[in-house]
Amino acid sequence: MQISLEAGSRRIKEQEEWAKEIFPTVHERLKQAAETLPRDSPAQPFVDALTERVQAQADTTGFVVLHRWVEILERHFPPRLPDLDNVAE
Template sequence: MDALVRGMGYLTGGTQNRSVGIGLITSLIATGSLPNGVRPAIDSVLWNQLVYVTQHGQIEKAHERDNAQRLLTLVEESSYKNDPTFDEIRRSVQGEEARAQHRFAAAQQRLREAAAPLAEGTEAAPFVAALTNLVQAQADRLKADGGHITSHRWAKILERHFPAAPAGSTE
């Protein structure tokens, strides 16, 4: 019961805390560790969180979209899936992700168009190449699994365009 109370408390502490709370509650549900008769109350809180996140939260931010998707999954197992607004909320969460991907692709295209006239050999060329490579790497990652490129990948791309000075160099 203590883990449940902690999990419920995390739901109201902002995006990161909400994520922790969702994780704790998901774990309790998955392992059958909820006390008998508590699930309807939990479902009510999860439904209220989902409504809050989609209607009053910052669902345009990736972490909050992830929270909304995870809440949707939990609520789909409850009687709230029959609420008249459930399908509208589901479409909102799915639509926000699609809009975000569309905005990213459109911005990536604008970047390509803006970078095209910059000639090779200019001082700006390595910056433009690094930026376009980073954006392409992120686009590839989003298509693959919806994640973000790692710091290792960032470093590899930046080192390709801005190599470190050789050891012993005075640069």
């Protein structure tokens, strides 16, 4: 059991080290891919939110707390305000 725990711990540490090493390169590829989309694409808010979320994760220890997630989503998917020209009497 001790050997299994140590092996599992070692694998997790190796995965973390690998991820920290490769993350900047992968994140850069994400940003470059996002820049190729037309700015008026319907997917743009999703791409912008994902890119910002990935950056937020990079800026932390790897965990984005809920309130930060909500801030990102609110920024890219704001609530729709009532259309004052189309209000039923």
